[in-house]
Amino acid sequence: WEDYRLNYSSADFGGIGTIRVPADMVWLPDIVLENNIDGNFEVAYSANVLIYEGGSMYWLPPAIYRSTCSIEVTFFPFDWQNCSLVFRSQTYSAKEVQLTFGPDDVTGVPVKDIIIDPAAFTENGEWAIRHRPARQLLAPVSGQEAPGFSEMHYFLIIQRKPLFYIINIIIPCVLISSLVVLVYFLPAESGGQKCTVSISVLLAQTVFLFLIAQQVPETSLSVPLIGKYLLFVMVVATIIVTNCVIVLNVSLRSPSTHAMSRRLKHVIMEVLPEVPGPGSWLRSTSLQKPRSEDPLRAHGYYCKYYIALLRMELLFLSNLLYNMMFCLHTGGFSQLNGQLGLEAPQETPKGQQEMENWVMIGQVIDKLCFWAAILLFSIGTFAIFYMGLLNTAPDNPFPGMEEPY
Structure with a gap:
């Protein structure tokens, strides 16, 4: 700034073009940082004021400014x-x-x-x-x-x-959250292990949510993007835990408490087994019938079944002939009757067959929910983080103004 009261000519003072005086001896404009946050409006060091000929004043005190944002x-x-x-x-x-x-x-x-x-x-x-x-x-x-x-x-x-947060928070969170899908590879006979795995992943997600809460400023005006993602994967994990409970409830049913309808059997045997899933499911069950549109495959299944049955019959006949010859020589026909009852090939009881049917239903539910969870997890992860990648600083901070800054 210029102060007309301090105007002088260097020719009158031996060619001195600059004068240094303490700041408290001249007039200073009371320029302050309006949005100051710490309440300290004074400079850190009161430097001297430079006075040039003509009354020009220059004052540059060092200071650290802390403003609200x-x-x-x-x-x-x-x-x-x-x-x-x-x-x-x-x-x-x-x-x-x-x-x-x-x-x-x-x-x-x-x-x-x-x-x-x-x-x-x-x-x-x-x-x-x-x-x-x-x-x-x-x-x-x-x-x-x-x-x-x-x-x-x-x-x-x-x-x-974002590199620090991608390496230390986002990638571990995505990897841990994807582990919850592995519960569909566990058979229903594993019991509560399916729920244990999914609940463990849910607890790990809760720990990540706590870590993020310490990194983000405390505000209720908006939810951060990483917080939205953690809430999303926690909801998915909760749904998978619920699905595991339902599958266990279905797989452990017995004929004495639940009955299976014909329509349900048709859907389980004919329709849903064709959907690919995480593992070789429904391949060795006795309910799966060979489809008529694939005669070679059906013929192979029938051959395997009758070969196994023939082996059982041959084993039974060989034991029967041996026991008959033994009884003819010893006269123990009563012992032969008991031996025939023990060595006769046993068929699967109807109750056991119904229990296997319920296990198959649980496997089919797991198969469908597996693909649903994969799609939901993939689409949700891509959509949430894609919004963050699109959020960049504008090229022009003052749009609509022709004058460049």
């Missing part, structure tokens, strides 16, 4: 923030003190952005500076005596570097 965590950790520094005179209006941009030392053009000294600047490992524009504004005041206060707004648009 409204954080938007909707797309955390793929977010960007717009933090601003607002400087203005505390008591002088725009008619008395007018803030303007300083000229460039080389070109003389007003500098309308934040100047960063490459030699003194150290890049932050979490944030990257995208834009640093500045704007001169006139803040209105109440009353007609003054036109308002002259303000300088310096905008610092920064974008978060």
